Amino acid sequence: MSGFVLQRLTTITVSVKQFGRIPNLVQRLPSSLPSPKPTVSASQVPSLFREPYILTGYRPIHQNWYCYLLSLFQKHNESLNVWSHLLAAPLLLLRWWSHFGNLGYHLDISVLPLCLFIVSALICYFCSSVAHLFQSHSEHAHYYVFFMDYVGVAVYQYGCALGHYFYTSAPGWRASIFGQYFLHGTAFLGLMSSLGCCLAKSRYRKPYPLQRKICQIIPSSLAYFLGISPVVHRLLTVSWEEEPSLNMHALQILFFLCSALFFSCPIPECFFPGKFDIFGHGHQIFHVLLSLTTLSQLEAFFQEYARNRENIVDIFGESQIWWACVSFPVLAISCLLVAVTSMKSNDKNSLGVIL
Numbered sequence: 001m002s003g004f005v006l007q008r009l010t011t012i013t014v015s016v017k018q019f020g021r022i023p024n025l026v027q028r029l030p031s032s033l034p035s036p037k038p039t040v041s042a043s044q045v046p047s048l049f050r051e052p053y054i055l056t057g058y059r060p061i062h063q064n065w066y067c068y069l070l071s072l073f074q075k076h077n078e079s080l081n082v083w084s085h086l087l088a089a090p091l092l093l094l095r096w097w098s099h100f101g102n103l104g105y106h107l108d109i110s111v112l113p114l115c116l117f118i119v120s121a122l123i124c125y126f127c128s129s130v131a132h133l134f135q136s137h138s139e140h141a142h143y144y145v146f147f148m149d150y151v152g153v154a155v156y157q158y159g160c161a162l163g164h165y166f167y168t169s170a171p172g173w174r175a176s177i178f179g180q181y182f183l184h185g186t187a188f189l190g191l192m193s194s195l196g197c198c199l200a201k202s203r204y205r206k207p208y209p210l211q212r213k214i215c216q217i218i219p220s221s222l223a224y225f226l227g228i229s230p231v232v233h234r235l236l237t238v239s240w241e242e243e244p245s246l247n248m249h250a251l252q253i254l255f256f257l258c259s260a261l262f263f264s265c266p267i268p269e270c271f272f273p274g275k276f277d278i279f280g281h282g283h284q285i286f287h288v289l290l291s292l293t294t295l296s297q298l299e300a301f302f303q304e305y306a307r308n309r310e311n312i313v314d315i316f317g318e319s320q321i322w323w324a325c326v327s328f329p330v331l332a333i334s335c336l337l338v339a340v341t342s343m344k345s346n347d348k349n350s351l352g353v354i355l
């Protein structure tokens with residue numbers, strides 16, 4: 001297990017080292033193509049784009065979209081935020097491919113929640129990478145791409161919940177009130193977390209009041225705690241030696257809690273302002289830990305799926321699995337509508353400020 005984590009960390013470290021060569025790639029582009037402008041300091045971008053304790057490495061706003069795409073190969077303070085999730089996606093797919101290779105391809109309805117989990121993680125990584133890559137284009141783009149990022153997070157939360165329900169939950173937990181309303185509850189809270197984050201982002205301007213954090217954190221935390229409840233129940237009631245997947249579940253919770261800490265607090269940059277502008281600030285650590293959370297979840301789900309796949313349809317029934325799978329795109333579309341509506345209301349608010 002530790003070997004697996006070390007292997008991932010080594011891959012990420014090697015990828016970080018490649019950044020040293022990146023500016024040369026941008027400089028070698030044909031001169032007819034627009035190329036990204038050099039990065040600037042915090043005082044040279046509007047306050048919306050400034051991050052606490054990050055003093056340099058900002059990309060100037062209002063460049064050509066193509067320049068932001070090319071900034072993938074430029075060293076700036078969002079580089080690792082983009083690359084951490086861009087690299088996590090193929091890693092996840094490789095692990096998926098290798099597990100299926102070992103298990104033998106056995107496609108039936110019992111594998112659907114696992115497929116939705118992978119799809120949800122890829123959607124989340126994609127939305128997050130796009131958000132961090134293009135958010136500096138303009139204020140409008142900043143809001144829009146981060147609303148889409150919240151859609152990705154809500155969809156990923158529901159993908160995890162499906163995996164926890166169909167592969168991890170115990171009969172005693174499923175008979176409880178949590179188990180009976182779990183799928184409806186996690187879908188509803190996923191929508192609420194997307195709504196809360198979009199509302200908080202569009203309604204409050206800097207300096208941000210406490211209500212903004214409350215709008216973001218309460219629905220997202222409730223969605224997480226309900227979503228993880230089958231795992232916690234199993235961790236508390238079953239011997240970890242009997243079920244090796246529980247070690248990976250414990251690891252996914254640990255990675256997630258650490259990631260939540262780095263998401264909420266600007267550590268380590270708050271102690272050394274300006275020293276972690278390009279590499280090592282809290283949001284980057286949050287991204288890496290979130291990727292490790294997903295990889296641990298995948299390992300746990302595959303172990304549980306391999307052990308239980310013959311019984312999953314008998315336990316849950318085909319109709320419940322299909323219902324859960326249909327609810328996934330319904331939730332994704334609902335969150336998308338929330339994001340589009342928030343964008344429209346944000347545009348109206350901005351127009352009101354200008355007028």
Ligand SMILES: [Zn+2]
Nearest residue numbers: 081128283287
């Ligand atoms: Zn992010």
